[in-house]
Amino acid sequence: MKLVVFAHTPPPHHGQSYMVQLMLEGFGGDVRGRKPGAVSPFGIECYHVNARFSETLEDVGEFQGTKILLVFWFCLQALWLRFRHGATHLYYVPAPGKAVALYRDWLVMLFCRPFFHGVILHWHAAGLAKWLEMASSSLARSLTYRLYRPVTLSIVLSQYNAGDAEKLLSRNVRVVPNGIADPCPDFKEAILPRRRARVAARQKLLAGGALSPWEVQAAGGDPQVIKVLFLAHCMRQKGLFDALEGVVEAEHRLRGAGLPLSLELIVAGEFPQAPERAEFERRLAELAGRADSPQVKYVGFVSGDRKWQSFAGADIFCFPTYYYAESFGLVIVEAMAFGLPVVTTRWRTIPELFPDNYPGLVPTRSPGQIAEALQRAAGLDLTESMRGLFLERYTFATHLSRLAEAIRSVESAG
Numbered sequence: 001m002k003l004v005v006f007a008h009t010p011p012p013h014h015g016q017s018y019m020v021q022l023m024l025e026g027f028g029g030d031v032r033g034r035k036p037g038a039v040s041p042f043g044i045e046c047y048h049v050n051a052r053f054s055e056t057l058e059d060v061g062e063f064q065g066t067k068i069l070l071v072f073w074f075c076l077q078a079l080w081l082r083f084r085h086g087a088t089h090l091y092y093v094p095a096p097g098k099a100v101a102l103y104r105d106w107l108v109m110l111f112c113r114p115f116f117h118g119v120i121l122h123w124h125a126a127g128l129a130k131w132l133e134m135a136s137s138s139l140a141r142s143l144t145y146r147l148y149r150p151v152t153l154s155i156v157l158s159q160y161n162a163g164d165a166e167k168l169l170s171r172n173v174r175v176v177p178n179g180i181a182d183p184c185p186d187f188k189e190a191i192l193p194r195r196r197a198r199v200a201a202r203q204k205l206l207a208g209g210a211l212s213p214w215e216v217q218a219a220g221g222d223p224q225v226i227k228v229l230f231l232a233h234c235m236r237q238k239g240l241f242d243a244l245e246g247v248v249e250a251e252h253r254l255r256g257a258g259l260p261l262s263l264e265l266i267v268a269g270e271f272p273q274a275p276e277r278a279e280f281e282r283r284l285a286e287l288a289g290r291a292d293s294p295q296v297k298y299v300g301f302v303s304g305d306r307k308w309q310s311f312a313g314a315d316i317f318c319f320p321t322y323y324y325a326e327s328f329g330l331v332i333v334e335a336m337a338f339g340l341p342v343v344t345t346r347w348r349t350i351p352e353l354f355p356d357n358y359p360g361l362v363p364t365r366s367p368g369q370i371a372e373a374l375q376r377a378a379g380l381d382l383t384e385s386m387r388g389l390f391l392e393r394y395t396f397a398t399h400l401s402r403l404a405e406a407i408r409s410v411e412s413a414g
Contacts, residue, residue: 001411002045002087004078004116006108008052013303014233015330016093016124019178024048026400031085042404047081049074053104071104075111082115089410090116093124094148094164096325097131102144109147118152118410121170126160126327126348129167144168152410155403157328158349174406177353178328179399183308183337187387191312195339198223198315199381205260206379224261225295226378229314229340231268231302231331232321236276239320239345240267244283244296246318246343246370251294253371261378264295265318268302268310311338316377319344322364329353336390339383343373355389 009021024030028040030048040046051074053067081087090112095101113119132141145168154165154173165173184191201215201223216223230243247265254261271277280298287293302310311317317335319342328349335342343360344350351361359376362369 001043001089001408002047002085003089003091003120003407004047004049004081004087005091006049006051006074006078006112007091007093007122008050009048011052015178015328018330019124020093022180022396023400023403026396027404042400042408044404044407045087047085047087049077049081067100067104068107071107072111075108078112079115082112088117089120089152089407090118091120091122091407094121095128096125097127097135098325099136099140102128102136102140106143106147113147120153120155120407120410121148121151121165121168122155123157123161123164124327125325126164127325129164132167153406155406158352160349160352161327172409174402174409176402176406177394177399178330178333179394179396180330180333180337181396182391183334184312187337187339191338192383192387194218194220195315195383196381199379199383202226202261202378203381226261226263226374227313227315228263228265228318228374229268229310229316229335230265230318231307231310232319234267234269234271234276234280235273235323237321237323238269239318239322240276240280241283242320242365242367242370243267243318244280245367246320246374247294247296248287249367249371250374252292253375255292262294263374264297266310266314267296267298268300268307270301308338311335311340314338314340316340316374317342317344318370318374320362320364320366320370321345321350322347326350333390333394336386336394339387341377341380341382341386343370343377 005024007020008017010017024046027042027044027046028034028038031045053070078090092108095105132144148168151170154170155176156162156165156173157177159175162173197218198220201211201219204211205224228247230240232238234240244265247263251263284296287296311334317340319329319331321329322345326348332342332344332353341360343362345364346361347364354361360373362373
């Protein structure tokens with residue numbers, strides 16, 4: 001099967017671009033860049049159009065005149081691949097509920113779709129169907145339905161996301177959750193003993209006990225400090241300010257109860273918007289002048305080993321998102337891989353990632369309930385259950401196998 005992958009890879013770096021990169025690597029990369037005789041895994045030959053419309057996070061979804069020219073350039077590349085290499089199917093990542101991105105999709109569907117035997121939409125973002133009904137004009141709805149439907153296959157990340165695909169009358173809808181390569185294959189040796197020791201030490205402190213020097217050392221030297229990690233784009237909608245205020249409130253409650261624990265918030269990520277960074281810095285300055293405030297560290301964008309070290313060194317992962325295009329929350333899966341308890345929101349797909357009655361789910365925009373969930377998580381040992389959930393559901397091998405099966409299904413669909 002020959003597939004034109006019309007989607008961008010990092011930069012800018014976010015969940016969608018990262019998963020496209022992983023998919024291409026898993027399918028053997030662009031055929032044109034491979035050694036002669038190389039075999040295509042899963043029988044899928046990829047021809048990549050790196051449709052990068054934005055160079056930075058600030059540009060994503062914003063109108064720029066050059067983006068119109070880029071649409072035509074990328075469409076020409078796709079059509080060249082269609083006729084030069086006989087790539088019969090088009091893989092495309094549709095827009096979330098945002099006008100500029102939707103207009104781009106209209107042009108791509110208008111110029112490319114008639115020339116391909118099958119169109120595969122991979123819905124990494126969510127909310128388009130609702131946005132069309134609530135915020136767009138009747139003309140926008142009509143054009144979208146006319147240009148999109150019915151596509152051969154829609155791949156969605158969860159049952160929640162299926163609504164977008166069903167609204168556009170896809171002939172077939174497959175649910176394929178995201179997955180990642182195990183970032184800590186030495187989990188049992190390198191992560192588990194320290195995390196267990198820290199939980200045991202906190203439980204002992206909460207029960208009024210004293211720690212021996214050996215217990216303190218085994219727990220990393222500071223088990224009384226609950227290290228809360230926020231790692232995402234530093235945006236209000238991603239939950240940055242709710243996480244900050246939740247940690248502040250939890251610290252006040254711990255001190256008010258006379259408990260021998262404190263919190264530290266580690267913030268990792270880029271600020272796409274300068275005003276939000278200025279607001280964050282003002283709030284940190286306010287907190288710095290108060291004796292009863294938690295520690296807050298901003299470490300900037302992290303990737304590679306620095307990113308994995310951030311997860312390994314944390315005690316709790318806090319991600320209270322309500323981002324308009326959030327569909328899966330890949331960072332949650334990364335936190336699970338490190339055995340971290342996760343405090344996050346009941347937003348769209350996210351509850352589907354966890355078992356029923358998981359104690360770390362809170363409503364959106366609720367710092368007070370975030371504080372309560374952080375306090376609960378500090379005394380629970382969820383390390384092995386979170387790690388087990390990752391291994392059972394969200395490994396990259398499982399994801400890639402299911403994704404390949406879904407894509408190959410369009411051959412039999414004609």
